[in-house]
Amino acid sequence: MAVKKLADGVKRWQADWTTADGVRQRKRFATKREAEEFHHTTVRSIRGGTFVDPRASSKVTVGHLYAEWIGRIATVGASGRKPASPKTVDNYRRCYENYVAPRWAHTPVSNIRYDDVAEWITTLKGQDGLSAGVTTRREVALYFGRLMGFAVKKRLLAANPTKDALGQTDYVPAKEKQRQHVYLTMPQLTALARECENFELFIMLAGTCGLRWGEITALTFDDLDLGHTPSLSVRRAFSEISGRLVLGPTKGGESRVVPLPRLIAQRFTQVSSPLGSERIFSGGRGSVLRNSMWTKRHYAPAIGRMTEKDPSFPRPTFHDLRHTAVSLAISHGANVKVVQRIAGHASATMTLDTYAGLFDHDLHDSAGRINGALAKLDWR
Secondary structure, eight states, X not given: OOEEEOSSSSSOEEEEEEOTTSOEEEEEESSHHHHHHHHXXXXXXXXXXXXXXXXXXXXXXXXXXXXXXHHHHHHTOTTSSSOOOHHHHHHHHHHIIIIIHHHHTTSBGXXXXXXXXXXXXXXXXXXXXXXXXHHHHHHHHHHHHHHHHHHHHTTSOSSOTTSOXXXXXXXXXXXXXXXXXXXXXXXXXHHHHHHTGGGXXXXXXXXXXXXXXXXXXXXXXXXXXXXXXXXEEEOOEEEEETTEEEEEOOTTSOOEEEEOOHHHHHHHTTOOOSOTTSBSSOOGGGOOOOHHHHIIIIIHHHHHHHHHHOTTOOOOOHHHHHHHHHHHHHHTTOOHHHHHHHHTXXXXXXXXXXXXXXXXXXXXXXXXXXXXXHHHTTOO
């Protein structure tokens, strides 16, 4: 009997059902109508595959959920297709340990409410006891939302409690306006490269091929193809995790082949290496280059000397050399798919979103070139 009357007690009606995995469950109600409505709704959700057992979510704490989720992220990734990079996993762990665990670790997943999450993020404190900055609050909020999304995926919750009824998260701070990219011209890039002396080729490669710091410092001679169409394979990257440099996949987890300017390829032919597996660029005694130390010893002094000669010379960060490579490619007519390959973006949409302004300028240049072609035909 799905709904039956009990002999005694305040709640005298009982709904009796079996879950999709064959577990029999019961729940009591004060009236027959409540019991029947619950039973019909429950049976319909079981048949539709959307049933959520409230007792299961009350037994799983955020700490238990996190342990399973971070294991999945590290092994197969959020989508189940590829594991996240060691850097990403480390960032999630730090966020959980520093901000999420102190507030939610022992809280059952079923007890999390939207208003409580909103208040927590709005009043979030840093490790120093001071109010957390906008960037930190945004990152923690988005991270916690993904964790609760995992609870929904596991059918511990019917809906994500970090979102309101409309699916909004109005407590999440807007993304801060990022520092504007610095784009060097080719003359500026070559001048800066020469000023870096022993790292001239290092600068030129970064400024024309768009590699990230961790990618360029992980390059080996085996990654070079100096044949008829020179290129380099970007397959690995160094990440700094808890003060240690760890060699792993690239930021997007995918390898890519980047075209190499022939003049730069010719410079590589002059560099001898006893082993193809040897890194192309290294520090003293073959150590892995660290961004902060290299910038302090070589890059910042070189920019300082350039600004002494020319006060108007830009002050690009190393990452701006990546933006420079993209701008040079676009200005010389590269299509968006080539630029995507250079930048190592997951999609051309991401490339267009990041460098929309540069492509807008290229659109006008394109119209000018078409106009020139029409003029040569004396079209009126």
